[in-house]
Amino acid sequence: MLNTSSYTLYSGGLKGTEAEFGRIAELWGVREITFSYKGHQMERAKDVYVLTEDELQQGDVSMAIVSKRMGRTYSEAEKIRKVIQSIFHMVNKGHQVFVIGWIQPDKTVKGGTGWAVELGKFFGRPISVFDQDKNTWFSWDGSGWTPDEPVISHKTFTGTGTRYLSDQGKQAIRELYERSFGQPPAQA
8 A cells, every 4th residue: 555644635624525535535644734814714624724915925816817717707806815815825735636516518617616627727737527417537638628537646636626515526535545545544
């Protein structure tokens, strides 16, 4: 079995996908870094790194650019700004991006989670999305989404996605870890 303690999951600890990625990482002994900021509500607060205002600014981008890239507008731009800024740090640190959500017809991913996918594309990261409607993993091939059974192949990775995680989404996360690392070590 691989030395899973040399792997690091980056997430935001939010209810749903991010909390589940963390719970499953803990079973395998994968290190977690949870990015947060003042006022951020997390379900899973393990190994929390609170971003300073200066660090948040490193991930700042015009909401006009975000809206154009995502093909939609954000009515509460200031409210989502810190989320967008913290996603920058998750994707910047994680050299592989795993997302649970929904791929839309325009090839973006629904919700704020889609920004992690767009940043991953921009940074040239391997990106895999488990589409909860299709109950299938897809990986970005540079121009579109191809069905895939991804594995965690980089020592640092991002796990993010919808707050509305289905049972199939939970299973997809667990199976991702199993494909990547085998069965979890026995709990002491």
